[in-house]
Structures are given as structure tokens and as C-alpha cells.
Amino acid sequence: MNDMRLMERAVGHDIPKISAKNVQVHYGDTHAIKDVDIEIPSKMVTAFIGPSGCGKSTFLRCLNRMNDTIDSCRVRGEILLDNEDIYDAKVDPVQLRAKVGMVFQKPNPFPKSIYDNVAYGPKIHGLAASKTELDEIVENSLRKAALWDQAKDRLNQPGTGLSGGQQQRLCIARAIATSPDVLLMDEPCSALDPIATAQVEELIDELRENxxxxxxxxxxQQAARVSQKTAFFHLGNLVEFGETNQIFTNPDDPRTESYITGRIG
Structure with missing residues (x-):
């Protein structure tokens, strides 16, 4: 059985989960992302690194059409999820965001109970036929986010009453409650202390199973710890993309080496 699973995983890894070709992003007259081509693998952690303002978050937000919410933003090129064009006119961005979940920089629980934070997505997308099914989804999502033990006796209390690290894990539980295919995380630990950061990093490693x-x-250091693939962005360009070990120990591009050794940043 294990051999079969390994074979399945090996075959699955050959087919990209997300494939982007010639992606351009403009904010008004500013050309923020230039000619990005990348294939993001299935069931792995892919890290985007680069100096502030290099375009990594802008490109991340292309992957679930969050940039649609910015009036001055134009996205061109092709982004396929499981071989389907996410910018096709027939695609409903709300349904897309159920498939491509997102966790933001600062924990942002809704001003609702812990239970309702997690139940919100499954409710609006009609994923639970009964209260029992919804209870199961909430429990499973909190378990996957390593928060069930702390939250199970206070599900009706506000999510905002949790600690910072727990709030971020609640946001992860909320994002995975709709059973997405992809989970996007925009600097998910930058507002957390070192202990909470370590817990979220451990969680990220577990999440790539699903x-x-x-x-x-x-x-x-975080990219090196949690990811299997790393993409280095600089001035709106994707400079280099490859195995994380190779990017950090033997990069092909001198700009990558300069960034990693601290000469640019």
C-alpha cells in the first residue's frame, strides 16, 4: 500500500497544481509583475521570497483573484488551477476562493464565536447538509489547525479572545474548512512571537499532506525550514525557482545569491 501511495504521490507531483504563464500585473501605470512563468506543485510547500516591494504578495494574490478587489489593478496572462483558467469569465471568484483559501499577515478572526468563524465558509458554500455535518467540519478543521484541544470547551466564545498564535491557527482552520485545494499564506507569522511562529511552521508542514x-x-530561515520549492522575486521579476535546498545552497542567478547572503534586501 505504501509503495502505491508513494507512486501516486510521485506521479501527482509531475502535474502542476497551478500553472502561470506570462503573468503581468499593473497598478495604474506601475508594472508590478513582469512576465512571470511558474508551475506550483501539488502537495508541497512553495515559498515566495524576495525584498519588500518585489511583487511576491501581489503575485500570490493573483492566484485567488484577490487583486480583483483593487480598482486600479489589471492582471494579464494565464493562470491555470488543475488545468482550468481561473480568469475565465465563467469562473466565480467567490467559488474560486473556496478552492484557493488564504491566510493573511495579521490574524483576522471574524467578530463571531470560534465555532462560527470556522462554520462561516461551509455555510455560505452549502457544504454541510445538517448541523451534525457542520459540527464535524468545524471539529476536523480545528483539529487540522492544531487548535481543537484549546478551543473545544469554548466554541461559543469570541475568536478574538484567543492569543495571537491561536487566532492565526483559527484563521487557518477557517481557510481549510471549505476543503480547498490550495492554501495561500501571506507572511502568516510576521505578527507572531517565536513560539507561536514555531507552532504555525510545524502546522504548515502537516498541512501539505492534504x-x-x-x-x-x-x-x-522560515522558507528554508518549511518549503520544498522556493521562488525568488526581485523588482517584479521571478528571478529563480527551484528546489529549496538548491536555491539556498547553490543558486543559479547572482541576484539570488546576493539576496540570500544579505547583499541586497
Whole structure:
């Protein structure tokens, strides 16, 4: 059985989960992302690194059409999720965001109970036929986010009453409650202390069993710890993309080496 699973995983890894070709992003007259081509693998953690303002978060937000909410933003090129064009006119961005969940920089629980934070997505997308099914989804999501033990006796209390690290895990539980294929994380630990950061990093490693994870991080150490693939962005360009070990120990591009050794940043 294990051999079969390994074979399935090996075959699955050959087919990209997300494939982007010639992606351009403009904010008004500013050309923020230039000619980006990338294939993001299934069931792995892919890290986007690079200096502030290099375009990594802008590109991340292209992957679930969050940039649609910015009037001055134009996205061109092709982004396929499981071989389907997410910018096709027939695609409903709300349904897309159920498939491509997102966790933001600062924990942002809704001003609702812990239970309602997690139940919100499954409710609006009609994923639970009964209260029992909804209870199961909430429990499973909190378990996957390593929060069930702390939250199970206070499900009716506000999510905002949790600690910072727990709030971020609640936001992860909320994002995975709709059973997405992909989980996007935009600097998910930047507002957390070192202990909470370590807990979220451990969680990210577990999540790749079930999800394709893409994380933007300003911490190269974090990228090295949690990801299998790393993309380095600089001035709106995707400079280099490859195995994380190779990017950090033997990069092909001198700009990548300069960033990793601290000469640019």
C-alpha cells in the first residue's frame, strides 16, 4: 500500500497544481509583475521570497483573484488551477476562493464565536447538509489547525479572545474548512512571537499532506525550514525557482545569491 501511495504521490507531483504563464500585473501605470512563468506543485510547500516591494504578495494574490478587489489593478496572462483558467469569465471568484483559501499577515478572526468563524465558509458554500455535518467540519478543521484541544470547551466564545498564535491557527482552520485545494499564506507569522511562529511552521508542514501550500515570507530561515520549492522575486521579476535546498545552497542567478547572503534586501 505504501509503495502505491508513494507512486501516486510521485506521479501527482509531475502535474502542476497551478500553472502561470506570462503573468503581468499593473497598478495604474506601475508594472508590478513582469512576465512571470511558474508551475506550483501539488502537495508541497512553495515559498515566495524576495525584498519588500518585489511583487511576491501581489503575485500570490493573483492566484485567488484577490487583486480583483483593487480598482486600479489589471492582471494579464494565464493562470491555470488543475488545468482550468481561473480568469475565465465563467469562473466565480467567490467559488474560486473556496478552492484557493488564504491566510493573511495579521490574524483576522471574524467578530463571531470560534465555532462560527470556522462554520462561516461551509455555510455560505452549502457544504454541510445538517448541523451534525457542520459540527464535524468545524471539529476536523480545528483539529487540522492544531487548535481543537484549546478551543473545544469554548466554541461559543469570541475568536478574538484567543492569543495571537491561536487566532492565526483559527484563521487557518477557517481557510481549510471549505476543503480547498490550495492554501495561500501571506507572511502568516510576521505578527507572531517565536513560539507561536514555531507552532504555525510545524502546522504548515502537516498541512501539505492534504493541501498545496504557497507561503510568502520575509524570513529566509522560515522558507528554508518549511518549503520544498522556493521562488525568488526581485523588482517584479521571478528571478529563480527551484528546489529549496538548491536555491539556498547553490543558486543559479547572482541576484539570488546576493539576496540570500544579505547583499541586497
Amino acid at each position: 493541501f498545496s501550500v504557497v507561503i510568502v515570507t520575509h524570513s529566509m
